[in-house]
Amino acid sequence: MEITAKVPETSLKIKQKAIVIGGSIAGLLIARVLTDYFDQVTIVERDRFPDEPQPRSGVPQSHQLHVLLTQGYRTLNQLFPGLEEELASWDVYTLNWTADLKWLLPGGWSPHFPSELKTQSCSRNLLEFLIRKRLAAYSNLEFKETTIVTGLLLNPNRTAVEGVKLRHSNGTETQLTAQFIVDASGRNSQTPQWLKSLGYEPPQETIVNAFLGYSTRWYEYAGNEPLDYKALYLMPRAPHQSRGGVLYRVEGNRWIIGLIGVGKDYPPTDEVGFLEFARSLRNSEVYEAIKNAQPISPIYGYRRTENRLRHYEGLSRFPNNFVVVGDAVCVFNPVYGQGMTVAGLAALLLDQCFKQHTKSNSNPDLKNLGKQFQKKLALANKVPWLMATGEDLRWFTTEGEQPSVMTRFLQWYIEQVIFLASDQAEVYQAFMEVIHMTKPSTVFFRPSILLSVMRRMLSRHHKS
Template sequence: MFDSQIYPLTEKKAIVIGGSIAGLLTAQVLTKYFDRITIVERDRFPDQPKQRQGIPQAHHVHVLLIRGQQILEQLFPGIMAELADWGTPIINWTSDCLWLGFNGWSPRFGSNLSTRTCSRNLLEWTIRRRLAANERVVFVQAAQVTSLLSNPSKTSVTGVQVSFGNETKADIPANLVVDASGRNSRTPEWLQALGYESPQETVVNSFLGYASRWYHLPEGFQPDWQTLIIWPKPPNKTRSGMLYPVEGNRWIVTLAGVGRDYPPTDEAGFLDFARSLRSPMIYEAIKDAQPLSSIFAYKRTENHLRHYEKLSKLPEGLLLIGDAVCAFNPIYGQGMTTAALGALTLDECLSKQLSDQSDGNLIGLSRYFQQQLSKVISSPWLMSTGEDFRWPTTEGGKPDLITKLTQQYLYQVFLLQANSAQIHELFLEVLNMLKPPSAFFQPGIFIQVLKQVIQIQNQESK
């Protein structure tokens, strides 16, 4: 049971709703500015890196991009070494990854583009263990936030009310509340209860679904690669797959299909789907591998953006971060890294706020943070929805002229990727959020695209 009275009222307190990765990274940033950070989580956390009920998607491939790993090490120095101690593989994405893109297999060569690959459960558990060692942090488990507390004028959030499932409730006061509860965030209805508007929402859905299974590497299997990625090809080749190595000498294999072309969850159907991809290499790798799990399906993959930055007013003392604001189609692997960028943005905003306000007040922080976060979200949102708009089955609006022109240009870039080490490396740098998408429009790349378009037009005119 949580007792809010055990902490003195003079402490600066913050609450984070949700103990997933976005919430954990947010809490780590808040330890720089608050005396007590309470993480309220509806699950009970396992003592080991195991599956928990609230994260069904943890059964599937989770990629923490290079920029995300850099931020993780910045927030928790030494954490990548801890992951290495668990036997997590290290992947050089230009030499160890076989990537079948729009126009064939990408070239392979050495580079500095490397990451450690691990399961979502190990990553979250490692972060949570580091955070739990901080005496400023308190975990309140098996608890559901039911409403926001506010001052009498409802201009400021002053904490949350929590239910513990046995009809016991408690009020937890705070100077700042951060909602990191994910796609199912209830903040829109909580805002309405306080007399505020709920945010506009944009949903772009390509109706992608995927299924995953865990395998032990086949005995004596020694390929010249560590991971396989077989991409779809719009508008007709809807199927894709990824074989991803993690700790424990295991593979996670995730198969996906766009436009409700969902992979089956029975063994024969799963293998047939793998064999039907643009290359059968994933099938060849797993057909004799030992399965370590059943086959898990996941279909909640729509891009979902809540426009808090557009609200005319927000109560003070309330912030939103991670999937509570913007959830991406997971197939593009942007979610965890964007959450990490959001945590850095929070750090920057709090630092500016407290340097500008000598008395430490947080007035104006809510709107300013949501506006800054919207800038961080804009690039990955455009990348994710832009790719989803390539499919005729996608619902949720239509691409405007600029988006269509950008799609056509990037399609030409991706065609060049199979024959150009330079473009493949740049593609991976953008994908890993090390460079902005505008890097694709640099003069050297633009000239290559122009030459290719002219060559294609000449061939078609013959």
């Protein structure tokens, strides 16, 4: 499929340059937005990008299972119209989340019915590859590969970022200047240290760690027996059943199997241990699916899964012409599948900020845009953060900031909703819509669900 990208001349109001540090999902999506506003956008990436959909070392999690939530899927199609058709040409599967996912919830199996919660199930590597290909068609975008950003450059009066320091693969060091700089360099972002070295305060951090580990293996799908699902999730159940497993079908007739363990009950990465762990789950379906299946990869472990929130929105001084996005600001326990979707929402938020600043001004002042953006982003991160950390804090083994009374109430309430979800299609639908970020969490409090929660509470009270 030939891809052309038209740079919308009318919206190019800032005849200047922008730099994005990091060419992974967050960096690529932000860069897409910046192409609408800047003459030249440069993505600086330390890796060399593979020519095919493959993992790469700068994104160690790229071996792991990545689920794209419905809101994320819609955002990607909004930013890259036609992506859906292009994905379809890669032999991917349409996944209707309420019909095709078999989910063992704490209270039992999920109900099944079709809904508007649809995505195409593919690997993260394919997604990143296709987005990159799309961006490469923009004439005002360039990739600077195998180049590491080693610091930020400030203007003479030290109020704004005006460029970055670069180290190239041959060891030489140069500088690149621009009028707008974005840090999308992921969880190991150096911005806190860079800010400190430039005389700015670094952001405060909140960490909640459930000590969850992944072991992931890719399998060929022989397809001999018909299955009644396209994805399967055996969810751990707090506080005692710490093990879970996921089976997710992706392009090329492959399955990704992810085993997870909470509270340092890490799944092994050796052959025998992996199968034994699968056998020990709440239900035998994952084990049955893989015991005779053909593995096509090693077993990849991953343990850096803590939720980490950097509070850039709370800084009294923040340099102008600079923003931080994606995992560099907020990284979630990945088991909730939120990272790419939240990165997409950040790109849309930045677009909104630029629209406001450029509305009636052909030479806009971007001075306060960064601060304004970080505040909006902090607000947008609130619910996904609460969903992830609220769930993680159910485990006695989780370390980090303890929840407030309000958070504890919400945790308790959502626990009731999750229990009801396996019995009532309406509750399951609401639960899935919130998880997929297509509806706000207030839908949990609509009268019919509130009533069901109260009824459950009363019946449990009578039984005890």
